Amino acid sequence: MKKFNLQLVAALFLSVALMTGCGLKKMQKKYDTVKYETTPEVLETHGGNINFSIKGFFPEKYFDKKVTVEFTPVLKWEGGSHTCKTVKIQGEKVTGDGTVIKKKEGGSFEYSDVIPYSPDMNASDLVVNATATKGKKTVELGEVKLADGVIYTSERVARDEDLSLAEHGYKKEVLITETANLYFDYNSSNLTMMQKLNKEEASKEAVQMVKDFIEQGWKIKTIDINAWASPEGEEAYNAELTQKRSEAGEKYIVDFITKLDKAIAREQKKDYDEIKREYTVNPQANGEDFDGFMAAINKSSLPEKQAIINVIKSQPDKAQREQEIKNMTVIYAEVEEILEPLRRAEISVVCYEPKRTDENIAMLSTTSPDSLKAEELLFAATLTEDLGTQLKIYKSGTEVYSDNWKFWNNAGYTLLEQGNLEEATSFIEKANALSPNNPVVMANMGVIASWNKDYETAKSHYEAAQNGGLSMNYNLGILKIREGDYDGALSLFGGKTCTYNVALANLLKGDYTAATNNLKCVEEQDAAVYYLMAVVGARSGNTTMMYDNLKLAVAEDASLKAVAKEDREFLKYFDNTDFQNIVK
Numbered sequence: 001m002k003k004f005n006l007q008l009v010a011a012l013f014l015s016v017a018l019m020t021g022c023g024l025k026k027m028q029k030k031y032d033t034v035k036y037e038t039t040p041e042v043l044e045t046h047g048g049n050i051n052f053s054i055k056g057f058f059p060e061k062y063f064d065k066k067v068t069v070e071f072t073p074v075l076k077w078e079g080g081s082h083t084c085k086t087v088k089i090q091g092e093k094v095t096g097d098g099t100v101i102k103k104k105e106g107g108s109f110e111y112s113d114v115i116p117y118s119p120d121m122n123a124s125d126l127v128v129n130a131t132a133t134k135g136k137k138t139v140e141l142g143e144v145k146l147a148d149g150v151i152y153t154s155e156r157v158a159r160d161e162d163l164s165l166a167e168h169g170y171k172k173e174v175l176i177t178e179t180a181n182l183y184f185d186y187n188s189s190n191l192t193m194m195q196k197l198n199k200e201e202a203s204k205e206a207v208q209m210v211k212d213f214i215e216q217g218w219k220i221k222t223i224d225i226n227a228w229a230s231p232e233g234e235e236a237y238n239a240e241l242t243q244k245r246s247e248a249g250e251k252y253i254v255d256f257i258t259k260l261d262k263a264i265a266r267e268q269k270k271d272y273d274e275i276k277r278e279y280t281v282n283p284q285a286n287g288e289d290f291d292g293f294m295a296a297i298n299k300s301s302l303p304e305k306q307a308i309i310n311v312i313k314s315q316p317d318k319a320q321r322e323q324e325i326k327n328m329t330v331i332y333a334e335v336e337e338i339l340e341p342l343r344r345a346e347i348s349v350v351c352y353e354p355k356r357t358d359e360n361i362a363m364l365s366t367t368s369p370d371s372l373k374a375e376e377l378l379f380a381a382t383l384t385e386d387l388g389t390q391l392k393i394y395k396s397g398t399e400v401y402s403d404n405w406k407f408w409n410n411a412g413y414t415l416l417e418q419g420n421l422e423e424a425t426s427f428i429e430k431a432n433a434l435s436p437n438n439p440v441v442m443a444n445m446g447v448i449a450s451w452n453k454d455y456e457t458a459k460s461h462y463e464a465a466q467n468g469g470l471s472m473n474y475n476l477g478i479l480k481i482r483e484g485d486y487d488g489a490l491s492l493f494g495g496k497t498c499t500y501n502v503a504l505a506n507l508l509k510g511d512y513t514a515a516t517n518n519l520k521c522v523e524e525q526d527a528a529v530y531y532l533m534a535v536v537g538a539r540s541g542n543t544t545m546m547y548d549n550l551k552l553a554v555a556e557d558a559s560l561k562a563v564a565k566e567d568r569e570f571l572k573y574f575d576n577t578d579f580q581n582i583v584k
Contacts (some may be wrong), residue, residue: 023064024132024139031141033059036128042568043075043126043149045117046508047484050075050150052126053112056089063101065091067134069141075115075149077124084113117150123566124149151568153535154508157482158500158528159451161475164443164465165413166406168378174353175221178213180206181344182249187233188343189244191252197340210349214257218351220279225249226346230339231288232325235318238288246283249345254281289342293325296338308335358383369396374404381410390414398427405435412444421451439468446475455479481505498522500529507532512540527556535569546573550582 035057043050054073063069072086088098089109101107115121126147129140183197184190197203214220227246229238257277265275294312297305315321325335356364356376364371365380366389372380377400381393391414397407412427425448431441446461459479462472477492478501486509493502503518519533530553537546550570554560564570565583573579 023067024134024137027062027064027067027132028139028141030059030062031144033062034141036144036146038126038147041147042151042571043115043124043147044151044154046154048117048482049484050115050117050121051112052115052147053110054146055108055110057108058089058101058106060106061103062106063089063091063103064132064134065093065103067091067132068094068098070131070133071109071111071128072130073111073113073126073128073146075121075124075126077121080120082115082121084115087111117152117155119152119155121150122152122568148568148571153504153532153569154481154484156504156528156532157478158504159419160499160501161447161450161478162443162472163413163416163447164409164440164470166378166409166440168375168382168406170375170379172355174355175350176213176218176353177348177350178210179346179348180210181341181346182207182252183341184245184248184343184345186230186339186343187241189241189248191245191248191345210253210347211256213349213351215260216351218354220277221350221352223250223253223279223281224346224348224350225253225281225283226286226348227284228286228289228292228342228344228346230342231290231293231321232339233288235288239285242287243285245343245345246285249347250281250283253347253349290321292342293338296342297335300334300338302334365393365396369393370400374401374406377401378406378410387414387418391418398430403434405431405438405441408434409438409441409444416444416447421448424448437464437468439465439470442468443470443472443475446472450475450479455482477501477505481508500532503532507536507539512536516545527553527560530556531560531564534564538569538573543573546570547578547582550579554582 037055037057039053039055043052056071067090069089070086071089073084075082075084087109088096089101090096090098092100092102094100099107099109101109125145126149127143127145129143131138131140181197181203182191183195183203185195192198198207225246227242227249229242229245231238233241257279261276262272265272268275294309297309302308312321312324315324325339361372361376361380362383365377365383369377374397377393377397381390384390391411394407394411394414397404398411401407408427408431412424412431415421415424415427424444428441428444428448432438432445435441442461443465446458446465449455449461450458459476462475462479466472466476473492473494474496477489480486480489480492481501481504486505489505490502490509493499493505496502497518498521499518500522503515503522506512506515506518515536516533519529519536522529530549533549534546534553537543537549550564554564561583565574570579
């Protein structure tokens, strides 16, 4: 009896095992009836990620009621793989979480995931080898290719950010002015250096400084004579008086220059006409200086100054105002002291500061940089288009003017133009240490961060530069491309055209016409431009555009043959003879 029972139990277990295996084997055998749709059909990276979705369809009478299927896509490439998340799909008699598929009707499931992009993934396949489990037995249903991967055109961002060069501050024409006053007695236009105020040391020193300034021999642009009268006299009289005072001031300075030029002519044994300098004199009779008087009263220590100001301002006309000022001089002796300096002719001599020629500055910048002022040395770098020479000048500036942030920034700028990120970083960081949060430096710090793929820091630096008054829209637009926001990028680019990155944003948005137009007029038609034009041709079905530009691209840069050979942008042309002839 016991023997019979043991045989019966063994038979039951075998029967169950056979039934279990039968369900799995059937699903494995008919797995080719299961269909998958992957979107996109060729994986593509946007904003540094690969987003994809899958729909799976199970036919009627396929899915065993007690089976659980684990669906785990894997992106595979030579030398590596990325395993995506797992979802469970189960028969109607399985408990727990999972998408239920009924045996009789069949059914479907949806799946989506995001893969962080890596360049290793460019030539890859998205596959799945789902596993089916029933009881304690598990089988692999078989590997199925879900999609090709990865189109990475969104990563083809050009390093053409707007770099920021510190302005040199050098001016080819600089005007220097020296000014002195000649004073006159009350109601007089007779100029004498024995006049009370003219005898004061400060006045004599000012006049002598004007004379010394002229004696330097700098070219005179103009001499302005502004004559004034104190406001207690009658208006018409003061106008005539200041006219005579301006003429006296003009005569004084013209006589001095004439005497000086004649002395130089004698010393150099030349004719006076050869030596005499050319200049213009602009005499101006300004009448009474009422504003000057009121300002002087206001600054004075007179205890009654506010009362004086109120009285004068309350007068209905100029005649009464002039009379009140006269009255004040009788009551307050200090008022006369305020009026005296107003009776004057102000002489302003404006000269051109002597400048080196551009040729001389350029020569000294490389042979004797320490002989130039900082502004001259910075300017010298703009006189050549050779980046090597510019860098040499800026680096010499970091030695001669080591605390001047502009030289450090501009050396870093030039190194970035040369693509030397590592060395540029040390110079830009030094500039930032010397001038923290300077918008010009912040802009370049942003470029460095972007090239190092630290896009959050780059954005922070760009915004700081923008807040400081620089336009960072183009650089911020490039970051938008990297984020996958192509509309945002084009919005920031504004009306900018004929630029590679603008064309790239057009292409990624699907506007192939705009992309083509912007690429055609890029100033420097290089391999990158031709290659992107070939991509536009491939996407738009214009094979002539694709082949013509791909030929130009590989002719400029032979390494692009290997790139194009695996670039999924050209996937459907891989077996085409014309394509193979270009990339072989």
